[in-house]
Amino acid sequence: xxxxxxxxxxxxxxxxxxxLQVLMRDGALESAQLRIFEPPRFFEALxxxxxxxxxxxxxxxxCGICPVAYQMSAIHAMExxxxxxIDGAVRELRRLLYCGEWISSHVLHIVMLHAPDFLGCxxxxxLAREHAPLLQQGLExxxxxxxxxxxxxxxxxxxxNVRIGGFYRVPTKNEVRELRAPVTAAREAAxxxxxxxxxxxxxxxxxxxxxxxxxxxxxxxxxxxxxVSNRGLDITADEYESCFEECQVHHSSALHCHLDGATYLTxxxxxxxxxxxxxxxxxxxxxxxxxxxxxxxxxYRSIMVRCIEVLYACDEALRIITAYEPPPRCxxxxxxxxxxxxxxxxxxxxxxxxxxxxxxxGIIQAARIVAPTSQNQGSxxxxxxxxxxxxxxxxxxxxxxxxxxxxxxxxxxxxxAAHFLKLEVLSR
Amino acid sequence: xxxxxxxxxxxxxxxxxxxxxxxxxxRLRGRVGHSTVLLEHDGNMMDLLxxxxxxxxxxxxxxxxxxxxxxxxxxxxxxxxxxAELRTHSTHGLGLGAAVELxxxxxxxPPRCIVYLIExxxxxxxxxxxxxxxxxxxxxxxxLAAQLGAVHx
Numbered sequence: 187x188x189x190x191x192x193x194x195x196x197x198x199x200x201x202x203x204x205x206l207q208v209l210m211r212d213g214a215l216e217s218a219q220l221r222i223f224e225p226p227r228f229f230e231a232l233x234x235x236x237x238x239x240x241x242x243x244x245x246x247x248x249c250g251i252c253p254v255a256y257q258m259s260a261i262h263a264m265e266x267x268x269x270x271x272i273d274g275a276v277r278e279l280r281r282l283l284y285c286g287e288w289i290s291s292h293v294l295h296i297v298m299l300h301a302p303d304f305l306g307c308x309x310x311x312x313l314a315r316e317h318a319p320l321l322q323q324g325l326e327x328x329x330x331x332x333x334x335x336x337x338x339x340x341x342x343x344x345x346x347n348v349r350i351g352g353f354y355r356v357p358t359k360n361e362v363r364e365l366r367a368p369v370t371a372a373r374e375a376a377x378x379x380x381x382x383x384x385x386x387x388x389x390x391x392x393x394x395x396x397x398x399x400x401x402x403x404x405x406x407x408x409x410x411x412x413x414v415s416n417r418g419l420d421i422t423a424d425e426y427e428s429c430f431e432e433c434q435v436h437h438s439s440a441l442h443c444h445l446d447g448a449t450y451l452t453x454x455x456x457x458x459x460x461x462x463x464x465x466x467x468x469x470x471x472x473x474x475x476x477x478x479x480x481x482x483x484x485x486y487r488s489i490m491v492r493c494i495e496v497l498y499a500c501d502e503a504l505r506i507i508t509a510y511e512p513p514p515r516c517x518x519x520x521x522x523x524x525x526x527x528x529x530x531x532x533x534x535x536x537x538x539x540x541x542x543x544x545x546x547x548g549i550i551q552a553a554r555i556v557a558p559t560s561q562n563q564g565s566x567x568x569x570x571x572x573x574x575x576x577x578x579x580x581x582x583x584x585x586x587x588x589x590x591x592x593x594x595x596x597x598x599x600x601x602x603a604a605h606f607l608k609l610e611v612l613s614r
Numbered sequence: 615x616x617x618x619x620x621x622x623x624x625x626x627x628x629x630x631x632x633x634x635x636x637x638x639x640x641r642l643r644g645r646v647g648h649s650t651v652l653l654e655h656d657g658n659m660m661d662l663l664x665x666x667x668x669x670x671x672x673x674x675x676x677x678x679x680x681x682x683x684x685x686x687x688x689x690x691x692x693x694x695x696x697x698a699e700l701r702t703h704s705t706h707g708l709g710l711g712a713a714v715e716l717x718x719x720x721x722x723x724p725p726r727c728i729v730y731l732i733e734x735x736x737x738x739x740x741x742x743x744x745x746x747x748x749x750x751x752x753x754x755x756x757x758l759a760a761q762l763g764a765v766h767x
Contacts, residue, residue, distance in 0.1 A: 250658075294660070311712065314719030321720060329664060343658055 206589060207437070208574060215578060218570035220563050220593070222438040233553040238264050238522065238544055239350055245540070245555070246344045249599060251294065254287035254335065255533030256555075257348045258409055259540040262529030263423075264350045267544050268520050275513035276352045277409075279338055282506040283348070284408040284531070285499040286334030289327060289372065290342070291534035292454075292492040292499075295597045296379065297324030300489045303591040304386040320382065323375050327496065330372040334503060337361055352517030362510045369507060373500035377472055380497055383490040384476035392483040393572060395565060396445060397456035400532050406464040406498055407457060407532050414460055415450065423528040426539050432556060440560050449564030452536025453596060454491040455482050466505075469498040485569055485595040492597075522548025533558050535597050559598045566596050620651045620669045621758065622662070624676040624710065627654075630741035631684075631734030634751050635675040637743060641755035646762050659713035666717040671726040673758065676710050677747075678731040685733060685746030687754055692718070692727035730754060 205221040229248055233241060241260040246253035258280065265272060272280075297320060298310045307313040314321045332342035337357055339345030347354050398419065400411035414420050421429060432441040444450070462473065462480045473494045482491055528541040536558030543552040569592050577585065621642065623635030639652045646652070655662060657676075666672060678688065680699070690696055695718070696711040710729065717723040732750045734743075743751065 298660075311715045311719050314716050318720050321716075325660070325663065328660065332661070342661070343656065 206570070206593065208570070208589065210578065213578065215571060215574045218567050218574060219435075219437045220566050220570075220598075222440040222563075230553040230555055233542075233550050236550050238267070238542070238548040238550060239520075241542070241550065241553075242348050242350065243346065246348075248555070248557075250343055251291050251599060252287055252533045252535070253344050254283055254339065254348075255531055255538050256540075257345060258284060258531045259529050259533075259538045259555075260542075261348065261350050262409065262531060263527050263540045263542050264544075266529055267525035267527035267542060268350070268523060268548075269525075270351060270518055270520060272352065272518065275511060276356070276516070278506045278510070279353065279356060279513075280348075281405075281408055282503055283335060283338045283345075285503040285506070286331045286338065288331070288408075288499040288534050289376075289496055289503075290331030290335065292496045293324050293327045293331065293379075295534075296383075296489055296492050296496070297321055297328075299597070300492075300594055303594060304489070323378065327372050327375050327379070330368045330500075333368060334365060337365060349517060351520050352513075352515070354516065356512055356516040359510060359512055362507050366504070366507050369500055369503050373468075373497065373504060376493065376497040376500045377468070380472045380476050380490070380493045383493040386489065388484060388486045390484075391486060391573065393485070393565075393569060395455065395483060396448065396450040397459050398445060398450050398452050398537060398561070399456040399460045400530060400537065401460055402464065404464070406461050406466075406469075406502070409531050413530060413537065415445070416460060419445070423530040423539065426528060426530065426556075427541070427554075430539075430556070430561075432560065438563065440563065441556075442563050443556055443561040444564065449568050450561065451565040451596075452558050452561050453534075454488050454495055454536075455485065456536065457532060458482055458491045458494065465494070465498055466501045468501050469494055472497055485592065488595050488597075522546065526552075535559060535599055536562060557599070562596050562598065566593055566598065569595070618649055618651045618669065619671040619673070619762070620653055620665070621646075621673045622653045622655050622665060622675065624655045624657050624662070624674060626657065628739060630736040630738050631732070631743045631747045632677050632737050633743050634677045634732045634734065634747050637748075637751045638675050638755045638758070641751065642759055642762075645755075645759045650762055659710065662710070662713045663717055663720075663722075666713070666724060666727070667720075667722040669724050672724045673728045673730065674710060674714075675730045675732070675754065677734040679735070680731075680733060682733045683746070684735040684744055685750040687750050688731040688733070690729040690731075692723060692729060696729065 207219045207221055209216040233244055241264055242257040245256040245260045248256045302309060302313045305313060305317060307316060335345060336342045340347035397416045398413065400407035401414040402411035412420055412422060413426060430443055430445050432443045435442050459481045476490060478490055524544060524546045526543045530537055530539045538558055539556040541554040542550055545551050570589055573588060573592055621639065623639040625632040625635040627633040627636045636654050639654060642652055692714050696714055714727065732747055734747055736744050
C-alpha cells in the first residue's frame with residue numbers, strides 16, 4: 187500500500203491560520219478536512235458580565251476585516267432585547283456603514299487574494315508587477331470603502347462611533363456630501379471590475395448547495411431580513427437555533443454548523459441567488475451583461491458575485507448619501523430589562539448570528555456568536571471532496587493549487603471562526 | 615506631504631515592545647524640523663501602501679521577532695529588495711516587507727525608503743516596552759535626530 191504526502195506549509199492569501207488535510211486510501215479519497223487549529227478566543231465568555239452597551243466595541247474586535255458586521259449583529263440583537271426599533275436616517279447610516287465595509291472587504295479579497303488564482307500569479311506582489319492597473323484600481327476602491335467607514339464610525343478599523351440605539355455622533359450633511367464624488371468614482375470603478383471579472387477563465391464546476399441568506403421584502407440584505415434558504419427555510423433570527431446546530435469536530439477548533447444535520451452555504455453565492463431580484467438596476471444589468479444568471483452554483487464565480495456586490499454597495503451608498511438629512515437625534519433612550527434576543531446580519535462572508543441574554547440591569551448573562559466561516563466550513567470540505575474525486579490523477583502540485591483556489595473561493599476568515607493554511611495530502 | 619520627510623512609527627502602543635515605533639516618534643517630537651512629518655501607524659499594511667504612494671522620503675520603524683537578542687536594531691535600505699523573511703502570507707499578517715515590495719511592484723515606492731526594525735520579545739497587553747527595547751528606542755531616536763539635524767542644518 188503506497189503512502190504519499192503532499193504538504194503545503196504556507197497556503198497564502200487566506201485570512202487567518204488553518205490547515206487542510208486530504209486523506210487518500212488505495213487511490214480513493216477518504217476525507218478532506220479544513221483544519222482550524224488557531225485556539226478559540228472566548229469572545230462569548232468575555233462578553234458575560236459586561237454591560238449591554240459594551241457589546242459593539244467588544245465584538246468589533248473579533249475581526250479587523252469585518253468589524254462593522256460584528257457590531258451590527260450585536261446592536262440589532264441588543265435593540266431587539268430592549269424593545270427598540272431604529273429607522274429613518276440612523277437606519278440608513280447603518281446601511282451606509284455596512285456598504286463601506288462590504289466594499290473594503292470584498293475588494294481586498296477580489297484583488298489581493300482571489301485574482302492571483304485566475305491570473306496565474308503566486309502572490310499579490312507578482313500580480314502588482316503584471317497587472318498594476320487592476321491592483322491600483324482595487325486600492326482606490328478599498329480606500330473609498332475605508333473612507334465611508336471612517337466618516338461614520340470614527341475610524342476605518344475597529345469602529346468606535348457605533349452604539350446601541352444609534353451613533354455617538356452622526357455626520358453633518360457636509361461630511362456625508364463629501365463622500366459623493368469618491369463614491370461616484372468608485373461606482374464607475376466597480377462597474378469596470380464587473381466587466382473584468384467576466385473575462386476570467388472559470389472552471390466548469392457546480393454544486394447543488396443549500397444556500398442560506400437573509401431576505402428583506404424590498405432591500406438586498408445587509409442589516410435585516412428573514413433567514414431563508416433555497417430549500418424552503420423561512421424563519422426569523424429568533425428561530426435560528428431550532429434549525430441550525432453547531433457541533434465540535436476533532437480536526438478543528440472552530441465549531442461546524444449544520445442545517446437540519448447537513449452542510450449549507452452562506453455568503454455572496456447564497457445572498458445573490460436568493461436575492462438577485464433585490465439588486466439595484468445598475469447591478470442587475472451589470473450581472474446580466476457579465477453573463478451571470480439569477481442563480482450561481484459555481485463557487486469559482488464567487489469573484490464575479492463579489493464584484494456585483496461591490497457595485498451594488500457603491501450604488502446603494504450613493505443613494506443614501508444623496509438623500510441624507512441628519513436625524514434630529516443620534517440615539518434613542520434605552521431602558522435595560524431582562525431579555526433574551528437574537529439578530530442576524532450579512533457580513534461580507536455570510537450570515538452572522540448573535541444571541542444575548544440580559545438581566546434586569548442590562549448585564550450580559552450569556553452570548554452566542556456564529557460566524558460565517560463556521561457555517562461554511564462543511565461546504566468548503568464538500569467542494570474539496572467533490573473536486574478531488576474527479577481529479578486525483580492530477581500532478582500533486584496542480585492538485586494543491588486547485589485545493590487552495592477552492593478554499594479561497596469562499597474567502598474564509600479563519601480568525602473569525604476561531605489563522606495560515608497548511609495542506610496535507612496523505613495517501614495510504 | 616509629498617515633499618516632506620516622513621517617519622512612520624508602526625505598531626500597537628498598548629502591547630509591550632510593539633510600542634517601539636510609536637515611542638521613537640514620541641522622543642523625536644520637538645527635536646525635528648517642520649519639514650519632517652511624524653506619523654503613527656496602527657500596522658494596517660494596506661493603508662501603509664497609501665502612505666508610501668504619497669511621499670518621496672520615508673523612514674519606517676517597526677518591531678520584529680527574528681530570534682536576535684532583544685533590542686537589536688536592524689536597518690534595511692529598500693533600494694534593494696527586502697529579505698523574504700520580512701514578508702508574511704496572510705492578509706491579517708500582510709507584513710511591512712510585503713507592503714514595501716507591493717509598493718515597488720506598483721512603482722510607487724518612494725525614492726528613499728529606509729526600514730528600521732527593533733527586535734521585540736514581549737507583547738502583553740498593557741505592558742511597557744522591555745528594558746532592552748527601551749534602550750534601542752532611545753538609541754534609534756538619537757541617531758535619527760542627529761541624522762535629520764545634519765540633513766536639515
